[in-house]
Amino acid sequence: MSLADKVLAVNNDLPIRTDAPVHSGKVRSVYWLTAEDSARLIKDRGYDVAADAPLAIMVISDRISAFDCIWHGEGDMRGVPGKGAALNAISNHWFGLFKEKGLADSHILEIPHPFVWIVQKARPVMIEAICRQYITGSMWRSYAKGERDFCGITMPEGLERDKKLPELLITPSTKGILENIPGVPAVDDVNISRSDIDNNFEAFKFQSKEDIDRYERLLREGFDVISDELSKIDQIFVDTKFEFGYVTDASGNDKLIYMDEVGTPDSSRIWDGPSYRDGKVVENSKEGFRQLLLNHFPDPDILLNKDRMEERSALARDNALPTDVLMAVSKTYTDIAEKITGQPVHLSDNPRAEILEILKNEFNLVD
CATH class of the missing domain: 3.30.470.20 (ATP-grasp fold, B domain)
Structure with a gap:
């Protein structure tokens, strides 16, 4: 299996049962469940929400965006291995700590897979x-x-x-x-x-x-x-x-x-x-990737100037970044996730198949 196969780049075409359009953001896609499925999960899983609350499946991807563009790599790498799982693991850790310390709840009701949140609709x-x-x-x-x-x-x-x-x-x-x-x-x-x-x-x-x-x-x-x-x-x-x-x-x-x-x-x-x-800034965040892009291209103004959005989009579309660049970003994300959570980041061989199997067998959300 190639490295590209381990990346979940497209996350808005999963056959999750829904009667509403899938909302696809830069990194996450949201599948609003039918009223029947929402009510069933609330009852069966014992979620502390109103009986008629709309629920959604939120699926993260390994895509990486910067300067309002999605970037890709050589060998049809459409994302960064481990990035999605690392992001979710870090958020889950902080949300749990906030709740433990009595700050406030989050919109997450359950985490069936490292790439997936079951969430309630928030205003x-x-x-x-x-x-x-x-x-x-x-x-x-x-x-x-x-x-x-x-x-x-x-x-x-x-x-x-x-x-x-x-x-x-x-x-x-x-x-x-x-x-x-x-x-x-x-x-x-x-x-x-x-x-x-x-x-x-x-x-x-x-x-x-x-x-x-x-x-x-x-x-x-x-x-x-x-x-x-x-x-x-x-x-x-x-x-x-x-x-x-x-x-x-x-x-x-x-x-x-x-x-x-x-x-x-x-x-x-x-x-x-x-x-x-020691007087040096070393980023353990996406800011390091932004700086890398600014140094990688000869005219960084394209990335910083909002009036040059058309050129910027073409830059992201037409330039496959070297594999070692995306793997360096992968290491940044997985390393900091493992430091924060104390747990290794699970890199799925086939995240799409895993997600569908769980949502079908455990939640009856895939026809």
């Missing part, structure tokens, strides 16, 4: 919350150009690249295009301030003003839990993205929960501690 808060402990990346680039106001927070003079910030910084942005919010442009992923959220909490889909404080507390607590655990394995939690939503439990209570993924190399920057103390 998302329309904010992507970025927590930053160090100044780097896009924030540093803006700061170096003289910008000092970030999401309504004025930063002090004299900050240095890749250094720790005076305190944890929360820099939220819009999730999707939100219209008719004063002072907030109707474009995706635009920075917003805490006062924007306070003054328009309903537009951002918060159920109450009090929930803004809870959301911010869960952000800080979640960040601190992951940062403290990473420090035990001498890794630095630099910054990360959190997403939240509401669900209703079996008793009819609405709960604010964590959703999407948390603390992964895709959604976070993680630096190697010993290297950082």
Whole structure:
């Protein structure tokens, strides 16, 4: 079996029983179950959700995206071996720790396979919350150009690249295009301030003003839990993205929960501690792959300039990356997953066949 066979690149064509279109994102695909199958699983598996809650099968892939493009390698390698399983394992670990420490639940109800989550439908808060402990990346680039106001927070003079910030910084942005919010442009992923959220909490889909404080507390607590655990394995939690939503439990209570993924190399920057103390930044996250792409192509502006999206798409489509590049990325993801969870990442010989066998035999979701 070739290396390419072990990669789950296409995850939106599985014969999972559904009566709705499959939602396929950059990395995950979501199969909304029929009302009958949702109700059956809730009853049979004893999930703590409303009896009529919509459920979905969420299948991760090994695809790798960067700069809003999907990249591939030589030998028809359409992804990175082990990446999907590593991402899920890391998220599962943090979600479990959050629950154990009494922070909040997640949208995950069950994990039948390393590539698969059974999730409940959440009503998302329309904010992507970025927590930053160090100044780097896009924030540093803006700061170096003289910008000092970030999401309504004025930063002090004299900050240095890749250094720790005076305190944890929360820099939220819009999730999707939100219209008719004063002072907030109707474009995706635009920075917003805490006062924007306070003054328009309903537009951002918060159920109450009090929930803004809870959301911010869960952000800080979640960040601190992951940062403290990473420090035990001498890794630095630099910054990360959190997403939240509401669900209703079996008793009819609405709960604010964590959703999407948390603390992964895709959604976070993680630096190697010993290297950082030696004055060198070594990425144990997707940021390393981004830097590699910037160095790999002669004109990095194509990757950074949103006005050159057509050229960028062609670059990703027409250039197969060397196999050793994708295997180096694989090692980054599987190594950090094994350090975090204390468990080896299981590399499936045929993930697609495994997923279908489990969903058919144990859950009766494949005809």
